[in-house]
Amino acid sequence: xxxxxxxxxxxxxxxxTFKPYWDEAIALNGFYExxxxxxxxxxxLGGTVKQYLSLGLEYCETSAxxxxxxxxxxxxxxxxxxxxxxxxxxxxxxxxVYLLSKDYDFLPTVYKLKSLGMDTVTLxxxxxxxAKSVKTIIAYLxxxxxxxxxxxxxxxxxxxxxxxAVDEVFAERTIDDFIAERMLIFISAxxxxxxxxxxxxxxxxxxxxFPVIVNVLGVTDVKRLAHLxxxxxxxxxxxxxxxQQNYDLIRRWLDGSV
Numbered sequence: 154x155x156x157x158x159x160x161x162x163x164x165x166x167x168x169x170t171f172k173p174y175w176d177e178a179i180a181l182n183g184f185y186e187x188x189x190x191x192x193x194x195x196x197x198l199g200g201t202v203k204q205y206l207s208l209g210l211e212y213c214e215t216s217a218x219x220x221x222x223x224x225x226x227x228x229x230x231x232x233x234x235x236x237x238x239x240x241x242x243x244x245x246x247x248x249x250v251y252l253l254s255k256d257y258d259f260l261p262t263v264y265k266l267k268s269l270g271m272d273t274v275t276l277x278x279x280x281x282x283x284a285k286s287v288k289t290i291i292a293y294l295x296x297x298x299x300x301x302x303x304x305x306x307x308x309x310x311x312x313x314x315x316x317x318a319v320d321e322v323f324a325e326r327t328i329d330d331f332i333a334e335r336m337l338i339f340i341s342a343x344x345x346x347x348x349x350x351x352x353x354x355x356x357x358x359x360x361x362x363f364p365v366i367v368n369v370l371g372v373t374d375v376k377r378l379a380h381l382x383x384x385x386x387x388x389x390x391x392x393x394x395x396x397q398q399n400y401d402l403i404r405r406w407l408d409g410s411v
Contacts, residue, residue, distance in 0.1 A: 155248040157181060159189035160235050161210070162228065162254030166276070168201045174251055174274065175208060185248055188238075192231045228254075232262050239271065247271065260293055264320065290315075290323050290331050301392030307382075307402070308411055311335075311389060312359040332358040332389075339388035343370075346384075364406075378403050 157178050161171050171191075178187050189210035195202055196216060206212060213234070215227040231254075239247050250266055252259055252275040259275065266273045294300040299318040306314050315328050336358060340350045352369050363385050372378055379399040387393045394402065405411045 154186045154246075156186045156188055156243050156246050157249045157251070158235070158238055158243070158247060159187065159210070159251040160231055160253065161189070161191040161205070161251075162231055162256060162259070163191045163193035163201065163205065164197050164227075165255045166253050168204050170276070171253055174253055178249075178251060179208075188243075190231075190234065192227060194227075228256060228258055232259065235262065236265065239266065239269070249274065251275065258296065290319070290327055293319065293323070295391075300390060302386070302390035307386055307390065308363050308406055310360070310362045312361065329358050332361060335389045336361060339385060342384050342388060375400070375403060375407070378407075 159175065159178055163171070175189065178189075181187070187209075189205075189208070190213055191205045191210050192213045192215050194216040195214055202212060213230065215230060235250065235252060239250065249272040252263060252266070252273060255276055263273050263275055291300070294315070297318065299315070311332055312328060315331070316325070319328070336353075336356075340353055343350050343353070348370060353366065356365070356369070363382060366385065367378065367381070370381070372381055379396065382399050382403055383393045383396070393399070402411060
């Protein structure tokens with residue numbers, strides 16, 4: 154019989170949040186075998202341990218791993234168990250995986266499952282493994298160190314840079330939404346400085362880059378370019394470089410060395 158596997162990061166997900174997902178899976182009991190595991194320290198979970206156990210989930214107690222500085226080890230155990238079950242224990246018998254956590258560290262695992270052709274359900278992610286919200290992608294980009302950004306990729310096409318960074322974890326539509334949101338913030342800042350933004354507003358979000366913006370606005374003065382670059386990096390990438398570094402990067406860009 155094919156199996157539906159359910160993994161719960163119970164320290165990050167309340168029982169009330171978990172329950173509708175479990176009810177959704179258990180409704181298929183009889184057609185599929187439902188196998189559930191929940192993870193967390195008994196000191197943190199308290200009485201919810203009995204609630205999970207009453208539903209038939211296996212308890213993976215992580216007190217030895219779940220201290221404040223070792224929480225990532227407890228997360229790694231859940232990820233390791235999930236991938237081992239999918240790839241080895243049950244292998245070709247797995248029909249679907251529920252990976253329930255609010256921790257964005259689990260998104261690469263969602264992508265791995267997706268790359269194996271596995272239907273995967275998790276918080277904020279659809280059954281194809283595509284994260285849904287702009288808020289989710291912002292958190293993920295911070296988590297992988299892409300934001301705040303302060304290097305030569307600041308001159309690259311924004312859409313292509315983000316696609317490369319997230320490596321297909323997110324749907325392209327979500328990346329479009331993220332860039333569109335950032336573009337609105339950027340344009341609002343330019344309006345306050347007196348720029349004509351009528352042409353910028355017509356740009357396709359997938360065409361946006363700092364060089365394209367400079368070309369549209371017609372800015373050539375190095376001082377104005379450095380300031381524009383600061384506004385651009387703040388609004389799109391969450392941080393501005395020190396002004397001297399701004400000048401240096403702009404000069405190198407104008408010289409063609411970036």
